Amino acid sequence: MKRFLRKFIPVRQSEELKTLLARAEELAKSYAHDYVGVEHAFLCLRDLPPDHSLRSIVAQFPFDIAGFWEDLEREARVVTGRPVPSFLPYTPRLQQVLRIAIRTTKFSGESRVTLPHFFGAIAREGNSLVAHVFRRHLANKKAERSYHETAATYFTVLMTFPEVTVFAPQTEPNKALVPTPASVTPAAGAPVAPDAGAAHL
Numbered sequence: 626m627k628r629f630l631r632k633f634i635p636v637r638q639s640e641e642l643k644t645l646l647a648r649a650e651e652l653a654k655s656y657a658h659d660y661v662g663v664e665h666a667f668l669c670l671r672d673l674p675p676d677h678s679l680r681s682i683v684a685q686f687p688f689d690i691a692g693f694w695e696d697l698e699r700e701a702r703v704v705t706g707r708p709v710p711s712f713l714p715y716t717p718r719l720q721q722v723l724r725i726a727i728r729t730t731k732f733s734g735e736s737r738v739t740l741p742h743f744f745g746a747i748a749r750e751g752n753s754l755v756a757h758v759f760r761r762h763l764a765n766k767k768a769e770r771s772y773h774e775t776a777a778t779y780f781t782v783l784m785t786f787p788e789v790t791v792f793a794p795q796t797e798p799n800k801a802l803v804p805t806p807a808s809v810t811p812a813a814g815a816p817v818a819p820d821a822g823a824a825h826l
Contacts, residue, residue, distance in 0.1 A: 636727050639737045645669050650713050656702050659709050662716045663753035664701040666743070668694075679744055686759070688766040697758045718753055722746045 638646070649665040658665075671694065673680050684690060715723070723738070725746035730738045747755055 636730050636735075637737055639739045641740050642738055642743055645740065645743070648672060653713055654709055657709055658703075658705060659707045659713060660716050661713045661719060662701075663719050663722055663747060663750075663755055664697060666719065667747060667753075667755045668698060668701060670744075673740075679740055682744070686762075688762040693758065693762050696762070697755060700754060700758060718750065722750045722753070725749050 645666055646661070648669040650661050652669060653661045653665045656665075670679055670683065686693065722743065723746070726738045726742040729742050729745060729749075730736075747753060750756070
């Protein structure tokens with residue numbers, strides 16, 4: 626019954642989200658674009674006050690934030706060569722993100738789509754230019770991690786999941802514990818330390 630009622634809850638955009646989308650349209654026009662996309666709206670998050678919660682979240686992205694903004698802006702400035710109308714339509718992808726944000730808002734029983742709803746919807750949609758630039762920077766960060774960073778992450782996995790077996794006692798007498806790499810079963814996606822470093826953990 627509650628899910629049925631949620632479907633008919635009238636949902637409106639918060640003033641903060643309306644302001645962001647209006648700025649996104651202005652940004653799109655400054656790029657001589659004839660559309661407003663997810664990338665335009667996301668770039669306008671930089672205009673939020675420094676103490677805004679979303680600015681704090683973006684600041685915690687696990688890579689070079691300045692480089693991320695620079696790449697996103699550069700790739701968003703695609704030249705279309707088409708005339709710019711007075712009213713810019715939203716791209717199908719931005720419309721999809723807004724629909725996801727509305728569904729999230731309804732599910733939470735709220736009546737206004739806020740910036741956090743919109744921000745989360747971008748992540749859930751996952752196919753925008755923003756998402757692609759984000760994943761590329763994240764992949765580069767993982768590739769550039771030093772051995773010490775990898776070892777520290779591996780150590781964290783071991784401390785977090787005590788059921789992971791790294792060392793096993795040797796059956797022969799007078800033998801110290803020896804590393805058994807074959808018995809290491811870290812969680813999916815967790816980095817595995819090189820064999821040479823395992824003996825030092």
